[in-house]
Amino acid sequence: NDLSKMYIHNFYSTEKGSRNICVEYYGYKTYFEYKIIEDPNGKCGDNLKWVFDDDSGILTISGYGNMYSYSSRNPAPWSAYKSFFKSVNIEDGVESISTNAFLLCDSVTELSLPISISRIDMYAFKDSTINTIYYSGTAEDWSKISGDKNQFREMVLYFNGELHKHSYVNDEITREPSCRTPGILCHYCECGDCSSESVPTLPHTPGEWETDNSGRTIKKCTVCKRLLEIKEEEP
Numbered sequence: 001n002d003l004s005k006m007y008i009h010n011f012y013s014t015e016k017g018s019r020n021i022c023v024e025y026y027g028y029k030t031y032f033e034y035k036i037i038e039d040p041n042g043k044c045g046d047n048l049k050w051v052f053d054d055d056s057g058i059l060t061i062s063g064y065g066n067m068y069s070y071s072s073r074n075p076a077p078w079s080a081y082k083s084f085f086k087s088v089n090i091e092d093g094v095e096s097i098s099t100n101a102f103l104l105c106d107s108v109t110e111l112s113l114p115i116s117i118s119r120i121d122m123y124a125f126k127d128s129t130i131n132t133i134y135y136s137g138t139a140e141d142w143s144k145i146s147g148d149k150n151q152f153r154e155m156v157l158y159f160n161g162e163l164h165k166h167s168y169v170n171d172e173i174t175r176e177p178s179c180r181t182p183g184i185l186c187h188y189c190e191c192g193d194c195s196s197e198s199v200p201t202l203p204h205t206p207g208e209w210e211t212d213n214s215g216r217t218i219k220k221c222t223v224c225k226r227l228l229e230i231k232e233e234e235p
Helices: 140-141
Strands: 005-008 018-026 027-035 041-045 048-053 058-063 087-090 110-113 130-133 158-161 171-173 185-190 194-199 217-220 228-230
Touching: 140 158
Parallel strands: 058 087, 087 110, 110 130, 130 158
Antiparallel strands: 005 018, 018 027, 041 048, 048 058, 171 185, 185 194, 217 228
């Protein structure tokens, strides 16, 4: 109530970068991180640029070619605004989205992707709050995008403005079962999404009786060589 007892320490508005600000009130102190940042636009690829409109809450990426690579130590240049995004609009001409590009974007809910996108790297949207994707191509176009699209499995997808519902009609065994390991059967949607299930292991294939190094008469599986049976000797 008495702001004359509040003090702010360690704030330097002309030095760019991250620092801690100390707020003191009646002798109690608490600390907050603050950042002095550049104007909300710049390059994110040799021929790509980004701009954040604070009024609309929209981040727009435009140009052509591939996005620069980012990491937790080298975050995307728009990361300082990640808590203010409402949506991300990637325009036609952009060809890839790099790893960690939208790491921890905790306020954005919508993403618009062009048909020109050909690769989406793993963890591009790690721990973000995006839940709806608008893609300008068809389901078949979507299936041709390389990289990790599993990160979109729980999201709502729109292709050419129409809501896409997965229809798993094409089956393929991606790993044959054996007597040692189960197989994997994948059910594919036309968009490339896969729902998989386990295929039971096969029975062992017994071989002929043989004598092992210890003199026992045994029978093994001819495929995995597992010991199946030991022949008991007559008393």
